[in-house]
Amino acid sequence: MARPDKRRDFDRLQPDARRAALIEATLRCLRREGRDGLSARRIGAEAGISIGLINHYFPSKDDLVAAAYETLAERQLAMLLEAAGDGDPVARLRGFIAAYFGPEILDRGVLRAWIVFWAMAFESEAVRAAHERSNGAFQAALRDLMADARGEPGEIPHLAGRATELSALLDGLWVEWCLAETPFAPDEGRAICDRWIDRFLASPITD
């Protein structure tokens, strides 16, 4: 007898699609549960697949986390650059910073995931490398925006230090906001950074 209602036991996906789905499931678990969410069984359940499949795509947990880190970091940076728009340079810099205080980054779950990335950077070479790349890309983007905003070439060595400073200020406010019981208003954080930019634009090129 035929089995017209035969239920397929599983969907067989293309490797790329399955990899992407596993990364997304990992990010959801990390946002929701932090390090506790980083378990093969939970990620498998979140992705709707069985335990063994994860190791078929990622030789170890570290590789999965590194891939998730890079995926999220690239997405966030792309979002910020998108929000910066293509107007005049100063507006781009300010737009970038304003978007940083939007709901996609100023989110407790996102920091919760990020903290796992930072923690694993101490243990896993793959995650450390992912951090190095992501952080480098972020600061490079910031440096270019800052150089344009002040109309100077981005290669000025001193500018890298200023970009590190602004990047640190952003990160610090981000951590502070996400961990505080009653955090400052997002607009307040944006205002702090806007005033920082005011001073940056007003200061001499050697500073």
Place this chain on the structure above:
Amino acid sequence: MARPDKRRDFDRLQPDARRAALIEATLRCLRREGRDGLSARRIGAEAGISIGLINHYFPSKDDLVAAAYETLAERQLAMLLEAAGDGDPVARLRGFIAAYFGPEILDRGVLRAWIVFWAMAFESEAVRAAHERSNGAFQAALRDLMADARGEPGEIPHLAGRATELSALLDGLWVEWCLAETPFAPDEGRAICDRWIDRFLASPITD
């Protein structure tokens, strides 16, 4: 027959001393191994006691971590205030910041432990409360130093925002330094903050 060489099976300490020893052992484990070090067995081994004793002093792991968090945070803040000295107000502020870029804080192990604190603040009410207290004390100290340095009353509401800003800058540089493969020189971080203070001191009181 007497047993003159009878070996005592264990040293019985006063509760306070044992509590302190457990907290110190926890801090060493966290610095060395991060979250992996946060296991009753490892802490017990580090402290030279057996597993069960931990639960005798701390009803759960969260309480031990919260106590360790508060101990470390208080110690660090006390060290910074000590380093600030009792000279003129501006020198005190600069001394505080200079000490922040010293080996007791700018240390990968310390951040590694601190990341565990941040991670657990999402899961444990006790740790979150410890963070709230520690962070509040740190920013209050910073705000007072800044108020004195500019010769204005510390209750000025705007000053709290500036203290949050400097605190975020410090935290951000700390994280950046500890996680970077090849970090900037500590003096460079101190110089960034010193220039920040220059601008702070030069800016009008409403800013």
Place this chain on the structure above:
DNA sequence: TTCCTTGTTGAACGACTGTACAATAGATAA
């Protein structure tokens, strides 16, 4: 249709986890 590749399953393994708890022994008071 039949064959083959490989995406997918799920049980199994040994190691580790936090906590509970009865038993032990050091210290102090009577």
Place this chain on the structure above:
DNA sequence: TTATCTATTGTACAGTCGTTCAACAAGGAA
């Protein structure tokens, strides 16, 4: 000395963990 208190021990328990691997099945090729 003896009794009492409690700091301390270490086993036990019920889980969860990451990873391995033989078996299964979906989909395309022949």
